[in-house]
Amino acid sequence: MSDSLRSELDRLEKTGLRRALKDFDTPPARLMTCGGRTFLNFSSNDYLGLANSPTLKTAAIRTIEKFGSGAGASRLLSGNLGPHRDLEDALADWKQTEAALVFSSGYATALGTLPALFGPGDTIILDKLCHACLVDAARLSGARLRIFPHQNLDRLEALLAAERKRAPGCRLLVATESVFSMDGDLTPLRELVALKERHDAWLLVDEAHAIGIFGPDGSGLLRQEGLNDAVELQMGTLSKALGSAGGYLAGSRILIDFLVNKARSFIFSTAPTAASAAAATAAIELLRKPEGRRRMERLHHTIRRAGKILYPFLDGAKPESPIFPILVGDAETATTLSENLWEDGCYVPAIRFPTVPRNGARLRLSWSAFHQGKDVDTLAEALRSRWPSIGTT
Ligand SMILES: *Cc1c(COP(=O)(O)O)cnc(C)c1O
Numbered sequence: 430m431s432d433s434l435r436s437e438l439d440r441l442e443k444t445g446l447r448r449a450l451k452d453f454d455t456p457p458a459r460l461m462t463c464g465g466r467t468f469l470n471f472s473s474n475d476y477l478g479l480a481n482s483p484t485l486k487t488a489a490i491r492t493i494e495k496f497g498s499g500a501g502a503s504r505l506l507s508g509n510l511g512p513h514r515d516l517e518d519a520l521a522d523w524k525q526t527e528a529a530l531v532f533s534s535g536y537a538t539a540l541g542t543l544p545a546l547f548g549p550g551d552t553i554i555l556d557k558l559c560h561a562c563l564v565d566a567a568r569l570s571g572a573r574l575r576i577f578p579h580q581n582l583d584r585l586e587a588l589l590a591a592e593r594k595r596a597p598g599c600r601l602l603v604a605t606e607s608v609f610s611m612d613g614d615l616t617p618l619r620e621l622v623a624l625k626e627r628h629d630a631w632l633l634v635d636e637a638h639a640i641g642i643f644g645p646d647g648s649g650l651l652r653q654e655g656l657n658d659a660v661e662l663q664m665g666t667l668s669k670a671l672g673s674a675g676g677y678l679a680g681s682r683i684l685i686d687f688l689v690n691k692a693r694s695f696i697f698s699t700a701p702t703a704a705s706a707a708a709a710t711a712a713i714e715l716l717r718k719p720e721g722r723r724r725m726e727r728l729h730h731t732i733r734r735a736g737k738i739l740y741p742f743l744d745g746a747k748p749e750s751p752i753f754p755i756l757v758g759d760a761e762t763a764t765t766l767s768e769n770l771w772e773d774g775c776y777v778p779a780i781r782f783p784t785v786p787r788n789g790a791r792l793r794l795s796w797s798a799f800h801q802g803k804d805v806d807t808l809a810e811a812l813r814s815r816w817p818s819i820g821t822t
Contacts (some may be wrong), residue, residue, distance in 0.1 A: 445761035445790075446781050456481045459799040461776070468776040469804055471794040476751050477641050477724045479672030484720075488711035489704040497707050500700035505689070508700030517705040519713045520677050523648045525657040528685040530678050531709075532694060533701050535637055535666030538676030539566040541692030542603075542662065543633075547572040551600040553594045556753030558612065560635060563604050563786075566583065572602075579609075582620055589628035601630035602662075606648035608638040611793060612784050613752030618650060622659045633662035638752060641670020647725055649718040649758045655673075675709035724798040731796045735805045742812055751796040754780075755812075757788065763790035766815060774809040 441447040441606055451572050461470045479485055492512055500508040513531060520529035532538040532667045543566035551572040555563060558579045567574050575592065577585040585603065592601055607616050618634065625632045636649040644653035647670065651657055656788040661684065667675040678688060688695060715721045724796045728751060736748045742755045760781040767779035770792075780793045794808070 434481075435537065445759070453491075456485040459797070459801070459804070461780055463776075466774070468771070468774055469807060471775060471777045471796075471808060473797055474638070474660070474669035474795060475672055475799070476525065476638075476648075476670040476728060476795070476797050477672070477712075477716075477721070478797050479641075479670065479724075482672060482715070484715055485672050485711050489708040492704045492707035493702075496703035498702065498704070499679045500702055502700065503696060503698060504700045505696060510700070510703045510706075511580075512703040512706040512710065513700060516710045516713075517677075519710045520679055523646065523713050523716075524663055524679040525648070525652060526663060526679040527682040528680065530685045530688050530692075530695065531667070531701060531706065532678070532692075534674065535635075535664070535668065535676035536562040537694040537698065538664055538666075538678050539563050539635075540569060541694030542664070542678050542688060543567055543572075543604075544570040544693065545688055545691035545804040546570075546631075546662075546753075547600055547602055550568075550596070551602070552587050552596070553602045554630075555603075556605045558609055559604060559606060560610055560637070563633075563635060567604065574598075577598075579612075580614070580616065582624060585621075585640045586624055587736050589624065590628060593628050601628065602633060603630050604633040604635070604662075606637065606639075608633040608636075608642070608750045608752070610638050610752070611780055611791070612754050613638070613748055613750040615650065615747075615749050618654050618656055622656055626659075631661040633664060634660050636663065636665040638750060640665050641716065642728065643724065644752060646713075646810050647721060659665060666707070667709040667712075671709050671712040673707060673712060674705045728796060728798040731798075731800050731802075731805065734802065735796060735808075738805055738809045739812070742816070753794045753796070755794065757790040757791050758788055760790040763792060767792060769810075773815070775808050775811050777808070780809070 436738040451463055453461045453716050457475055458474055459470055496510050516531055517529045526772050539562040547570045549571045553567040553572045554575045556579055557576050577588055605616055634651055639650045641647040643650045651660055661680055662681040665677055667673045681693050732751055744756050763779035767777055770777045777792045777794045781790045
């Protein structure tokens with residue numbers, strides 16, 4: 430059996446698709462050290478630089494001192510501690526929903542939620558570029574799976590109409606992201622809401638890359654669009670802009686009560702640590718203060734400036750989010766380019782199949798409030814020298 434594993438790894442290696450872990454010796458921050466060398470970090474989803482913030486660290490440390498290092502049991506046994514309830518109250522208040530439920534990760538949120546609500550006989554319709562956790566969750570549910578081309582609402586409408594005709598009484602779900610994780614584009618949420626209402630479907634919006642960046646106090650694109658009451662399943666992670674770990678589902682009280690009873694990744698998994706819950710609550714509180722606003726403004730300033738300076742590398746797109754995809758095409762070229770930039774002291778990961786489509790290999794760089802103005806120039810210079818055919822056009 431080891432032989433077959435080895436030959437499969439060799440195959441990945443030959444096509445530029447083999448992955449390996451890098452060991453960093455420093456906290457996740459602007460500058461990170463690996464193998465004795467220091468790199469500018471363009472790979473992080475820590476969009477506001479909160480993962481290493483004194484406010485969150487202090488909240489986590491105090492909570493460990495009070496509640497210990499592990500929760501010791503699932504939420505439904507003795508693992509439901511004060512910091513979990515505080516976080517869920519803070520999330521519901523921030524998202525302006527009736528209630529919220531915290532899971533051990535965003536991935537576990539999707540994996541618990543979809544199979545609890547949908548099954549054989551129902552239909553789940555996904556945007557083609559939805560995150561793996563939504564795809565896996567939809568498959569696990571046993572519901573019929575339909576895919577529409579990325580952001581193509583006409584095709585979505587046709588699928589909705591067809592499914593409603595085929596099975597008039599079935600549960601029907603559209604699942605998408607408000608900011609797409611590998612392309613950074615924003616979803617037209619109002620149009621989507623109108624569509625799902627017309628066809629009596631539910632909508633799941635994953636705000637993993639929108640919270641902390643858009644909306645009042647960074648509460649996401651749904652609130653920015655005034656849609657907090659219109660979307661049944663509002664999902665996200667505590668591990669990106671909120672600088673902690675865990676996932677959440679926000680929605681109606683009845684939905685949350687149902688998930689407590691039916692979501693298997695919630696029921697059969699130990700509660701997230703009290704410390705990670707407290708850190709996430711501290712992040713939400715910080716976002717409502719001037720420091721949070723300053724961090725968001727700083728991030729958007731960097732996005733605007735980087736969008737202008739890196740324009741030649743962006744395929745004509747004008748980025749609206751901190752995620753900048755630099756499309757390369759084949760995996761080997763993307764890997765080489767990433768390695769070249771690494772030699773120049775910039776960590777910009779190559780994203781390859783199966784994270785993105787086979788011919789869609791890219792560099793994915795993400796901006797954070799921790800970046801400085803000169804980091805944009807440093808990266809632009811490295812890209813121009815490593816990819817002169819593009820940088821000079
Ligand atoms: C990262 C991510 C998740 C998973 O969240 P984790 O808390 O890291 O498990 C879910 N959806 C999207 C779109 C993501 O980018």
